[in-house]
Amino acid sequence: MTWIAVWRQLKRNRLALLGLVIVAFFIAVALFAPLLAPHDPLAQSIARAGETPSAQHLLGRDELGRDVLSRLIYGARISLTVGLITVVIGAGIGVPLGAISGYFGGRTDLVIQRLIDIMLAFPAMLLAIVLVSTLGVNLENAMIAIGVVSIPVYARLVRGTTLVLRDIEYVQAARAIGLSNAGIIVRHIIPNLLSPLIVQSTLQIATAILWAAGLSFLGLGAQAPTPEWGAMLSSGRTFIRNAPHIVTFPGLTIMITVLGLNLLGDGLRDALDPRMKL
Amino acid sequence: MSDVLLAVTGLKKYFPLKKGLLGKTYGHVKAVDGVSFAVAKGETLGIVGESGCGKSTTARVILRLIEPTAGEALLGGRDIFAMDARELRQLRRRMQIVFQDPFASLDPRMTVADIVAEPLRVHGIAAGTERRELIRDLLRTVGLSDAHMGRHPHEFSGGQRQRIGIARALSVKPELLFLDEPVSALDVSIQSQIVNLFQDLQQRYGLTYIFIAHDLAVVKHICDRIAVMYLGRVVETAATAELFTRPLHPYTQALLSAIPVPDPDAAQERILLAGDVPNPVDLPPGCRFQTRCRFKLPVCAAAEPELTDVGNGHCLACHLHRVSSN
Ligand SMILES: Nc1ncnc2c1ncn2[C@@H]1O[C@H](COP(=O)(O)OP(=O)(O)O)[C@@H](O)[C@H]1O
Ligand SMILES: [Mg+2]
Numbered sequence: 001m002t003w004i005a006v007w008r009q010l011k012r013n014r015l016a017l018l019g020l021v022i023v024a025f026f027i028a029v030a031l032f033a034p035l036l037a038p039h040d041p042l043a044q045s046i047a048r049a050g051e052t053p054s055a056q057h058l059l060g061r062d063e064l065g066r067d068v069l070s071r072l073i074y075g076a077r078i079s080l081t082v083g084l085i086t087v088v089i090g091a092g093i094g095v096p097l098g099a100i101s102g103y104f105g106g107r108t109d110l111v112i113q114r115l116i117d118i119m120l121a122f123p124a125m126l127l128a129i130v131l132v133s134t135l136g137v138n139l140e141n142a143m144i145a146i147g148v149v150s151i152p153v154y155a156r157l158v159r160g161t162t163l164v165l166r167d168i169e170y171v172q173a174a175r176a177i178g179l180s181n182a183g184i185i186v187r188h189i190i191p192n193l194l195s196p197l198i199v200q201s202t203l204q205i206a207t208a209i210l211w212a213a214g215l216s217f218l219g220l221g222a223q224a225p226t227p228e229w230g231a232m233l234s235s236g237r238t239f240i241r242n243a244p245h246i247v248t249f250p251g252l253t254i255m256i257t258v259l260g261l262n263l264l265g266d267g268l269r270d271a272l273d274p275r276m277k278l
Numbered sequence: 279m280s281d282v283l284l285a286v287t288g289l290k291k292y293f294p295l296k297k298g299l300l301g302k303t304y305g306h307v308k309a310v311d312g313v314s315f316a317v318a319k320g321e322t323l324g325i326v327g328e329s330g331c332g333k334s335t336t337a338r339v340i341l342r343l344i345e346p347t348a349g350e351a352l353l354g355g356r357d358i359f360a361m362d363a364r365e366l367r368q369l370r371r372r373m374q375i376v377f378q379d380p381f382a383s384l385d386p387r388m389t390v391a392d393i394v395a396e397p398l399r400v401h402g403i404a405a406g407t408e409r410r411e412l413i414r415d416l417l418r419t420v421g422l423s424d425a426h427m428g429r430h431p432h433e434f435s436g437g438q439r440q441r442i443g444i445a446r447a448l449s450v451k452p453e454l455l456f457l458d459e460p461v462s463a464l465d466v467s468i469q470s471q472i473v474n475l476f477q478d479l480q481q482r483y484g485l486t487y488i489f490i491a492h493d494l495a496v497v498k499h500i501c502d503r504i505a506v507m508y509l510g511r512v513v514e515t516a517a518t519a520e521l522f523t524r525p526l527h528p529y530t531q532a533l534l535s536a537i538p539v540p541d542p543d544a545a546q547e548r549i550l551l552a553g554d555v556p557n558p559v560d561l562p563p564g565c566r567f568q569t570r571c572r573f574k575l576p577v578c579a580a581a582e583p584e585l586t587d588v589g590n591g592h593c594l595a596c597h598l599h600r601v602s603s604n
Contacts, residue, residue: 110301169383173446175343177397178370187396191387 009271016267022260023202030076039067041074041227050243060245063236064225068246071227072253078228079257082143082212083205089147091201094154095193099185101155102162113159116152124149128211132220139212139228142221146211150204157200158193165189195272202265206258213254229254281319282352283454283486284340289313289349291332291339295559305559309335311510313349314585317454322480322487324497324518326533327507330558333490334378336507337456341373342366353454371401374447378459380439384431390417390442391427397449416445421475437468444475454486461496473500495537498522503591506530509558509566512585516592526594528571565597573598 010016029036039057045065053060059068101112119127131145165171165188174184213230215221222228224235229250236246290313292306310332317323325333339346342358351358353372361369377383384393394413398404404412414424420441431439440460447455457476461469477500479485491497497504498518505515506529514527525531532549553570556562562569564579571578577597585595
């Protein structure tokens with residue numbers, strides 16, 4: 001299945017295209033934040049705190065008089081980083097665990113699966129909170145916590161797919177040829193896991209952004225004055241009556257970004273579905 | 279039999295059934311339960327039996343894709359199940375397999391060239407342009423062309439995919455090929471083309487085949503001898519002509535009667551198999567075919583019949599024959 005074929009499938013799905021546009025926009029904003037931001041995201045002006053949107057400050061000023069738009073633009077960098085790093089941690093540990101569990105089965109599988117069960121027994125957010133509190137409260141540890149909490153998602157997905165792939169005839173053919181187990185996992189199992197992994201990761205980035213915002217909102221993630229979306233919501237929430245724009249715009253930004261990632265993920269799931277390609 | 283290439287004796291493969299948190303074993307699927315047969319060099323042995331009777335498992339165990347529960351398999355006199363990792367690598371070059379499902383047997387992410395190159399890469403056969411030349415030759419041998427090398431499996435028809443799988447199996451120059459229902463998934467019109475290809479290849483390279491099928495019609499023209507399997511056991515083996523003219527086991531007779539005859543006037547009684555197939559986890563004592571047998575005798579419920587030679591290399595595991603010939 002080539003990327004051209006995926007694109008052809010994706011093009012037919014309007015919602016997925018919308019998701020793609022949102023995600024592309026989000027990534028572009030994150031990459032070019034210094035060029036796009038009209039003001040310094042950290043420059044305070046207490047005297048003009050809470051100003052409503054104007055030509056100078058399109059989304060107004062926050063509770064410390066900072067430019068909300070600029071902070072949101074820089075916040076995109078943080079959210080993109082959070083999304084990518086947590087996925088790298090979650091997939092980096094979850095994929096090998098799941099592949100080993102599914103491929104070798106038996107006692108190895110049993111041990112890994114029981115560990116995963118234990119992790120899944122706690123609500124993810126609660127586990128993340130416990131981890132951050134243990135590791136120390138800052139954004140890096142929040143990313144580690146979210147990454148760790150997403151390990152089971154990857155391990156489960158990969159184990160299930162590997163179980164199917166392990167017995168599929170082309171894997172047996174590779175074994176009959178004399179390819180080693182490691183060779184089979186690297187050459188035949190992982191490449192065929194890529195489609196579900198890409199879909200899962202797109203959705204997982206959305207979840208991670210939401211969780212990071214949640215942790216920051218609770219004061220367990222990004223710390224002031226970092227322009228993180230969740231932290232912006234948190235610090236602006238006391239002014240919701242007098243200056244609702246301070247929380248409305250970060251809230252909308254989180255919502256649209258997460259929606260975009262989900263739409264794209266769902267679209268990719270359909271586009272990459274092997275049953276649709278024949 | 280002259281020049282035995284593969285001799286299998288008392289082969290068993292039980293799959294454990296597990297349950298519970300700790301995976302406690304509570305029973306076994308006796309997929310292969312005491313299979314014995316031999317194949318001579320250059321011969322084609324058919325293994326025939328209903329789906330689920332253990333044909334693929336037999337092949338997979340002999341190929342060491344899964345470990346046997348018991349039994350012995352000698353390839354050229356060497357015990358396959360006693361081989362260490364180094365000998366096993368050599369074994370991979372002597373025996374290969376062509377699978378049933380042409381859609382599942384090729385990695386969808388690889389090109390045809392990569393698929394055929396993989397065995398060459400693993401065994402360090404040829405390199406660079408020499409390897410590419412070899413792949414080209416292999417593809418031509420199975421009736422494909424150079425132009426196909428860079429394509430992916432999904433761009434091919436079932437028959438073409440099967441040819442790619444055959445090229446892959448041939449790449450290591452094996453002596454023995456397991457053909458696990460290699461034409462069952464193909465259109466009837468394509469089936470004979472592939473069967474012809476197998477026959478050509480056999481002549482050219484002196485290959486030995488174990489041709490697995492779920493009905494007798496397919497194997498009639500390609501096999502020298504046929505082994506009929508029922509629920510994990512061989513119940514009858516004979517030369518193909520002998521088996522078709524003088525089937526002795528009631529199960530073989532039923533399988534034969536199921537083959538449609540071209541001449542509508544020819545008298546043919548279709549023997550329908552009544553009764554239930556016993557669960558391979560929990561087999562009844564005695565003959566495993568007794569629940570569906572038309573000629574069941576009291577002894578059939580008491581003792582499992584052994585596979586014995588009844589003359590001319592015609593082997594049979596049935597009490598009926600011994601009782602009637604006494
Ligand atoms: N990995 C496995 N685990 C458990 N049971 C299996 C496994 N593979 C095959 N079986 C069982 O073994 C029996 C024989 O299967 P198989 O050899 O595939 O039959 P055939 O190829 O003759 O159709 C079937 O009952 C099947 O369900
Ligand atoms: Mg089979």
